[in-house]
Each structure stands twice: as structure tokens, then as C-alpha cells.
Amino acid sequence: MLNKDAVIGVVLMSVSAVFFGVTWTFPIQGQYVSPAVFPRFVSACMLILAGILVARNVKVPSRTETEERGSDNTGVAGKVRSFVLGNSLFFLFAIIAFAYTRVIDYVGFIPSTLFLLAATVFLFKERRWHVIALVSVLGTSVYYYVFRIIFKVPLPRFDLF
């Protein structure tokens, strides 16, 4: 039976196997040390460590555990649904943040940051609209002033058409 750490170990073993396998596509070049040497060493280390993690966390289930698992009728799909619903806030926040990083180059810094701040304040359970608006506008203004005006960082501009 595999617990969470063992599953992570198996995933890491797979990733390190892929990492190791990719090194065979590196051309043999370089004086004395090819570009594949260090990656192979690192991948091998990860494979070994992940193997130790799996070995330490794989256990033979007791009769009680087997009976309890037998009475659990939730399939894989059900478990995935339960996981997503249980972590819905995390997924929503991740989607909003991801959208911000993609959209900012087209919509520009100011509108996208206003949206990001407003959405995040809302997710943190602030429901007073004047507070949401104030934080978004003030925050965006300060960031713009500090990074664009003082530090001369060229922030993204509107570039849709």
C-alpha cells in the first residue's frame, strides 16, 4: 500500500528517469566533461533518494486497513472530484494568478494589476467594495510610481491592437 510520500517518491523516480533518459540526446562534446555528466549524476541521486522515500513509506496493510479500504466505494474519479472541490480556493487563486501573467502583456500593467489585487482581496474574504477598490487603486498606483517612475522599469502597456 502506498501513502502520500510513497506516491511522491514514485513520481520523482519517474521524473528522474526521464531526466536521465534525456541526457542520451545530448551530443558528445566538451573537453573532458561532457554536458551529460552532471545531469546524469544528479538524476541518479534523485532516483536513489526517491527510491529510499518509497521504500520507507511502503507498508503491508493490516487486516483492519484492508477491510476499511474495501468498504470505501469511492473510485479514482470520485477522489479527484473530492480533491478539486476541497482545494477549490487554491485552484481558483492559481487560475487568477496564471491569467494575470498571461494577460498583462496584452492588456497592460494597470488594468491587469487592478483586477489581480481586487480579485485577491475578494478571495481573502474582504467583501466591502470600497476597501477592495481602495486597495486595488492605491496598490497599483504605488507599484507604478515606484517601479515605473523611480526605478524606470518598462512595465507592460496595452497591446491588444
Next chain:
Amino acid sequence: MEASIIDGFMFVLDPAHFIFLFIGVAGGIIVGALPGLTGSVGIILLLPFVFYVDPSTAMVMLCGMFCGAIYGGSISAILISTPGTPSAAATLLDGYPMARKGEAGRAIGIATIASTSGGIISTFCLMFLAPQLAAFALRFGPVEYFALMVFALTVIASVSGNSLVKGLISGVFGLMIALVGIDPMTGMPRYSFDIPNLMIGFSLLPVLIGLFAISQIFVQLEERAKGVVAVKQKIGKVLPGWREVLRLFKVIIPSSFLGTAIGVIPGTGGAIASFMAYNETRRFSKDPDSFGTGNPAGVAAPEAANNGTTGGAMVPLLTLGVPGDVVTAVMLGALMLIGVRPGPLLFTEHPDMVQAIFAGLLLANVLILLLGIVSVRVFPLVLRIPEAILFPLILGLCFIGSYALGNTTWNMMIALIFGIIGYGMKKTGFPAAPVILGVILGPIAEDELGKALITNYGEWSTLFQSPIALFFYAISIASVTYSLMRDRAARKKAQGAA
């Protein structure tokens, strides 16, 4: 022309010059505290000013920026779990837990005192031991550097927390991340899969911001949803008492010397010094298990070490004309711009400037102490801002800070991805600090290994022929053995309790 340190102090304390030192230090603290902006950015921003002042004043201002920026990184590391500079990543390990316990002011006070002490000790080393330290630095070739990196990698075990295996996995994960990009020896892209952005690799600061800051925002969102109430910050007694300060000096003094020694070696820097100091302090502590939960020594040691690198990094710069780290590399450029050529002749051709630099470094650290004490009651007020307002603002700052590093939204994406990875690591008990060590040390170790083999015609045995390298291998073995024994004892204790 002869000059003494008294002349240096007289020069710097002249109001016309002191104002520039103050601007450098205060500006450095602000730049260092802002994620995404480092001391090198601050020095670049000051470059236009150097043309309007004499070279000595320019150097004093740049030194102030250098010292202030390294200290400033600890403020954001302690308050919002976001190291302002890579050298503050180790400070976060105990600084942020202290802040979570309501002791942010005390943590910043300890960081201030430790930073000042580290800076002053390293400046005295610079003043009296510069030629000897330069000779020490010259003995480091690729073989010795590689051995130093091997030792530095063993620090991973010390910051692994409760599970050594998980800590090592995190460290190796950091090494794997650092492999993405262009191979330093052959220029061949690795693990880029023909994606242009991956050919650049992953910049350290977005990875740092994601793993520590953005992941923490995910955690805070979860806690907010569960209704967990934040601890109220103590603003009253914010400075540590004299007894605690004297007790911490047992940690601060050796860490300062360690930082100075590391800083002297070109290409190392405050991040490596701070983690090493943290590792050694924990190793010799009577209560090593308390590290990572808010132990004041876990703040004092890395802060003393990272500011200790300031004087150390100036040694190769002033005596050899070789920069000790990224910031001094930019300072070298600034010196060239104003027509000053650092190197062995600097001490004889410009003794007044050299003494002004010494005095400037000492006074910069005194200014850090004064500014820190004055503002230590102000900074923790940031944590009294309601979480629903504070954390969205931190998120915005993280994204813009990441963007500012290369003017690309790719860095924002990296920060977010590593934020998600960091959140997952926190939920599953994998420590994040070893990842940073792997990302910093991996490329240096591989680069030095390649250089060592090239300069020795592929003879691997030469890696074990240098006395300095053998010394580092020996203490690496001792360090790993100690960590394994400690981990085994901890697991036996846990099994016994179960």
C-alpha cells in the same frame, strides 16, 4: 601622499560627503527590502550621481548602498517571508517563524545588531588584513572552488528540517532546476526542448520569490478560509535585552569571520556565507531542533555572515581589481567609469580614497544600526495591516519584482509555478531552503569541476591533491556523517515515542 583612518573619518563626516553616505545606506535598505531589486540594481541607479561628485565620495556612497542592501533583504524576509536579496534566504528560516509568533520587531532588532557587527568586523579585517586575505583568495583555483561547493552542498542536510531524505530530495531538485538552460562549458542547451525561454534557465530570484513568498500566500489563503486568526505583533519591547545580545555575540562573532572569509573568495557571496553560518551555528547549538521554529541565533548567524561578506568582498576588489561578488562587479564598473583603477597600486596612488572607503564602511554599518533601531518599531506595523489587504499587496509586489528582474512576464510565470510547487512542498513536508542551495551551488560546482578538469587535462585525481580541497572534503564527510547520525537518532526517538 600618506593618509590615515583619521583623515578618512574627517572626510566622510564632512556634511557635504556624509549626505551621500546616508543616501547610499538608506537607499540600499529600501532597495534590499524590495523583492526583485538587489544591491547591484541600487548601485546601477546611483551611477548617474557618481559623475557629479569626487571619486572618494562616489565610492563611499556605493559602499553605503552595498551594506544597506544586504541588511535590507532581511526586513522583507522576516516580515513577509520574501527575501529581498538571495543573501537573506537563510534569515527567513527563523526570522519569519519569529514574526509569526508576534516577535517581528525583536527579529529585526537582532538582524540589525548582527548585520552591524558583521559589517564592522569584516571592515576591520579589510583594514588590517587585506594583503593576507588577498593572498588567501589567490590560492583558490577551480579545484579548491569545487571542493568548497561540495562542502557548501552538505549544508543542505542542516536545513532539511525533520526529514533528512526529504531535505536531500529538495536539494537535488534544486540542482535539477539549475540544469535547465545553457551548459556553461559547452554552450549547449539542456532540457530546453527548443523553448527559447527555457534556454535562459530559471533565474534565482523568481524561484526564491515563488518558493517562499507566493507559496506562503497560498498558505495564508487556506488559513483564512479555515478561520485561523493571525497573532498580534508585539511592538513594545522590540530590541533584545543586553543579556540576550551578549549571548548572541557568541554566534555573531564567528559568523562574521566566516562571512569575511567567504566574501574574500571571488564568486561566492552573501547567500553561501549566510547558509554556512546557519549550518555551523545549528551544528554547535545545544538545541539544534529549535532552529527553523524561531530561534534568535538562526537570525543572528546568517545576518552577521552576509554583512560580513561586505568587507571580505572589498578585499579582492581593492587589492587585486577582481570583484568578490555581483555587487562588487558592478562597483568595479562604476570605479572604471570615474577613472579609478582598483588593484595593488590603489593603496599607494590613492591612499586618501582607500581610507575614505574604510571609514565609509564603518560609518555605513553604524548608520544601519541607527536607522534599524529607529525603524524597528515601524517595520512590524506592516504586519498589523489586515491580512485581506496585506497579502494581495505582497502578491502584487512579488509579481512586479519578478518582472523587474528581466523585464519579462516569463519571470512572473516562474515565480507562480514555483509558488505552486512551494505550496505543495509545504503541504507534503518537503523543505524549500535546500532547493535554493541547489539552485545557487549547482551551476558553480559544475562550472568549477569543468574548469578543474580542463586545466588539469582531464585528470580526476587532481581534485584530491590540493590540501585546501582535501580539508573541505574532510569537513564535508564529517558534516554528512553528523547529519546522518542525528537523523538516525531522531527517527529512533520518533519510533520509540510511537
